[in-house]
Amino acid sequence: MEPALDVVGVGNAIVDVITTVPDSFIVDHDLVKGAMTLVSAERSAELYEAMPPGVAASGGSAANTMAGVASFGGRAAFIGKVRDDQLGEVFVHDIRATGVSFDVPPAPDGPPTARCLVQVTPDAERTMNTCLGTAALLGPADVDTDLVASAGITYCEGYLWDVQVAKDAIRVAMAAAASAGRTVALALSDSFCVERHRHEWLDLIEDRVDVVFANEAEVCALHCTDDFGAALHRTAEMARTVAITRGARGSVAVQGSELAMVPAAEIPEVVDATGAGDLYAAGFLWGLSRGAAVARCAELGSLAAAEVISHVGARPQVALSEFATASGPA
Amino acid sequence: MEPALDVVGVGNAIVDVITTVPDSFIVDHDLVKGAMTLVSAERSAELYEAMPPGVAASGGSAANTMAGVASFGGRAAFIGKVRDDQLGEVFVHDIRATGVSFDVPPAPDGPPTARCLVQVTPDAERTMNTCLGTAALLGPADVDTDLVASAGITYCEGYLWDVQVAKDAIRVAMAAAASAGRTVALALSDSFCVERHRHEWLDLIEDRVDVVFANEAEVCALHCTDDFGAALHRTAEMARTVAITRGARGSVAVQGSELAMVPAAEIPEVVDATGAGDLYAAGFLWGLSRGAAVARCAELGSLAAAEVISHVGARPQVALSEFATASGPA
Numbered sequence: 001m002e003p004a005l006d007v008v009g010v011g012n013a014i015v016d017v018i019t020t021v022p023d024s025f026i027v028d029h030d031l032v033k034g035a036m037t038l039v040s041a042e043r044s045a046e047l048y049e050a051m052p053p054g055v056a057a058s059g060g061s062a063a064n065t066m067a068g069v070a071s072f073g074g075r076a077a078f079i080g081k082v083r084d085d086q087l088g089e090v091f092v093h094d095i096r097a098t099g100v101s102f103d104v105p106p107a108p109d110g111p112p113t114a115r116c117l118v119q120v121t122p123d124a125e126r127t128m129n130t131c132l133g134t135a136a137l138l139g140p141a142d143v144d145t146d147l148v149a150s151a152g153i154t155y156c157e158g159y160l161w162d163v164q165v166a167k168d169a170i171r172v173a174m175a176a177a178a179s180a181g182r183t184v185a186l187a188l189s190d191s192f193c194v195e196r197h198r199h200e201w202l203d204l205i206e207d208r209v210d211v212v213f214a215n216e217a218e219v220c221a222l223h224c225t226d227d228f229g230a231a232l233h234r235t236a237e238m239a240r241t242v243a244i245t246r247g248a249r250g251s252v253a254v255q256g257s258e259l260a261m262v263p264a265a266e267i268p269e270v271v272d273a274t275g276a277g278d279l280y281a282a283g284f285l286w287g288l289s290r291g292a293a294v295a296r297c298a299e300l301g302s303l304a305a306a307e308v309i310s311h312v313g314a315r316p317q318v319a320l321s322e323f324a325t326a327s328g329p330a
Numbered sequence: 331m332e333p334a335l336d337v338v339g340v341g342n343a344i345v346d347v348i349t350t351v352p353d354s355f356i357v358d359h360d361l362v363k364g365a366m367t368l369v370s371a372e373r374s375a376e377l378y379e380a381m382p383p384g385v386a387a388s389g390g391s392a393a394n395t396m397a398g399v400a401s402f403g404g405r406a407a408f409i410g411k412v413r414d415d416q417l418g419e420v421f422v423h424d425i426r427a428t429g430v431s432f433d434v435p436p437a438p439d440g441p442p443t444a445r446c447l448v449q450v451t452p453d454a455e456r457t458m459n460t461c462l463g464t465a466a467l468l469g470p471a472d473v474d475t476d477l478v479a480s481a482g483i484t485y486c487e488g489y490l491w492d493v494q495v496a497k498d499a500i501r502v503a504m505a506a507a508a509s510a511g512r513t514v515a516l517a518l519s520d521s522f523c524v525e526r527h528r529h530e531w532l533d534l535i536e537d538r539v540d541v542v543f544a545n546e547a548e549v550c551a552l553h554c555t556d557d558f559g560a561a562l563h564r565t566a567e568m569a570r571t572v573a574i575t576r577g578a579r580g581s582v583a584v585q586g587s588e589l590a591m592v593p594a595a596e597i598p599e600v601v602d603a604t605g606a607g608d609l610y611a612a613g614f615l616w617g618l619s620r621g622a623a624v625a626r627c628a629e630l631g632s633l634a635a636a637e638v639i640s641h642v643g644a645r646p647q648v649a650l651s652e653f654a655t656a657s658g659p660a
Contacts, residue, residue: 017420020647048423049423051423051427052427053387053388053397053423053424053425053427053428053645054387054423054424055385055386055387055643056385056386056387056420057383057384057385057386058383067383085415085416086415086416086417086442086443087416090347090386093378093379093381093383093384094383094384095383097381097382097383098383112416113416313385315383317350
């Protein structure tokens with residue numbers, strides 16, 4: 001059956017609180033620069049108190065990717081968990097206003113909606129400290145398997161793997177997608193996250209995953225190697241399609257015998273790297289859903305990533321469909 | 331006694347939810363372009379649902395002004411009311427992180443923290459719809475009269491006058507400032523707000539106010555005239571100092587026999603007019619607190635306003651103290 005949706009994303013529903021800090025802030029507060037670190041509610045409150053004034057904007061890795069797919073004109077849905085609080089309301093508003101279907105009911109009690117404190121340093125790198133709150137309670141019961149089966153691609157973020165019930169939710173979603181003959185995609189999310197889950201992920205990719213998204217550090221961590229070429233090669237033996245981002249050096253994508261090396265799209269200034277990988281995945285997935293060759297998928301990924309790093313915040317501020325049209329057919 | 335604080339601001343404690351919309355959005359939703367309109371919780375929810383994704387950032391007119399005074403290096407405090415909810419937490423964090431003292435305890439129950447839906451149109455004009463929530467419960471008991479007496483200037487926003495208890499809070503604050511021999515300043519806030527309270531405000535200015543801030547439309551509305559010169563003249567007969575902003579044409583300030591006409595500071599692009607008047611007042615008040623002549627006060631106001639309209643959001647994103655130093659002594 002023709003899919004009713006292009007992509008469904010499964011991930012943490014998070015509101016980002018973004019601020020600009022000097023490098024000394026990262027050092028003074030013992031933060032792991034460039035990484036996503038999970039923190040307790042107490043640590044989050046302590047860190048927030050130390051932070052300069054910020055802006056709050058919806059985030060979450062797979063949620064950002066779905067916002068990107070919708071911005072390209074794709075039909076996207078998101079599965080994640082918020083509470084019925086003010087930040088939850090912001091998250092739900094923003095994802096729906098972007099045109100993404102979102103129907104997981106907010107939790108009426110329990111911990112608050114997930115908040116990620118994002119520190120952007122002068123080099124445009126982002127350092128993230130996430131208090132998962134209710135997002136960590138996303139479980140198998142929240143996965144609408146009919147919705148998953150109706151989507152051409154099911155895209156899961158690796159960050160979810162840090163929580164047992166969310167891990168089960170991913171397994172349920174991937175199984176439903178596979179039974180319906182759909183494509184399963186996984187983002188490795190963060191090299192520390194890969195370190196935590198290497199063995200399970202190698203099995204998962206081998207058994208269930210058709211498309212792997214990662215950056216160089218993540219794919220190297222997956223195979224315990226410093227040899228990027230070897231890591232890419234081994235991953236490509238396990239999954240049909242592999243797309244690896246390399247920062248300013250662009251990206252490499254492999255699908256069977258096709259290998260595409262695509263430069264990063266040029267922009268005047270990198271302002272905030274938050275969401276670069278998420279939006280790369282959005283462009284790539286949108287291309288895949290249109291049956292584009294991997295080279296074109298990677299190019300669409302680069303376009304979307306370039307837009308999102310040119311401003312503060314992890315979601316596109318313009319209609320990516322216009323970018324895509326300007327650069328040729330999918 | 332030498333004041334311990336430069337300025338204390340009294341106003342609505344609000345979190346802004348800012349989004350960019352085409353002009354058709356303003357028309358389709360019957361909004362009053364460029365104005366601040368008070369809306370019910372129901373209307374606010376309805377409008378929010380129709381809005382594109384946004385970013386949330388602390389706002390509130392007098393609160394923005396205090397953030398500006400602190401950014402110049404001034405000693406500022408704020409009096410306003412939030413609830414103990416997530417948006418309240420954001421407001422409290424941001425104002426304190428800017429260096430402004432804020433000690434009004436959050437309400438443990440009742441309506442939520444005030445939210446202002448801000449629509450920015452392509453001409454950089456902002457249209458605001460505010461649901462006051464708990465901010466409307468600011469009352470005389472929330473005014474720390476010792477704090478007010480310790481500040482060289484007490485600055486009140488006219489917006490507060492829409493609510494009876496807040497009106498009483500302003501009267502208490504102004505009386506405490508006057509008893510301590512301090513300076514009392516009032517911002518007229520919005521021409522529709524002036525229309526609603528003209529007679530009371532004329533009396534208030536005559537009796538209590540030393541410094542009046544307004545834009546052209548507001549000062550004309552105050553005196554029911556289209557003649558800006560006449561409106562300025564009449565206001566200057568009632569208050570010692572009058573500062574009137576004129577958008578791209580700069581500002582006019584009068585103090586006794588001194589008249590200063592100061593051009594707007596030049597910036598490459600006006601992105602979002604939100605906070606222009608608030609930050610003008612910040613620069614002006616900071617100058618006054620340093621004993622500067624009105625021409626210099628107006629120049630400092632122009633500098634601060636230019637910074638805030640060059641980006642999205644109503645609070646400065648750089649240290650205004652550096653701007654001020656670069657342009658000469660206060």
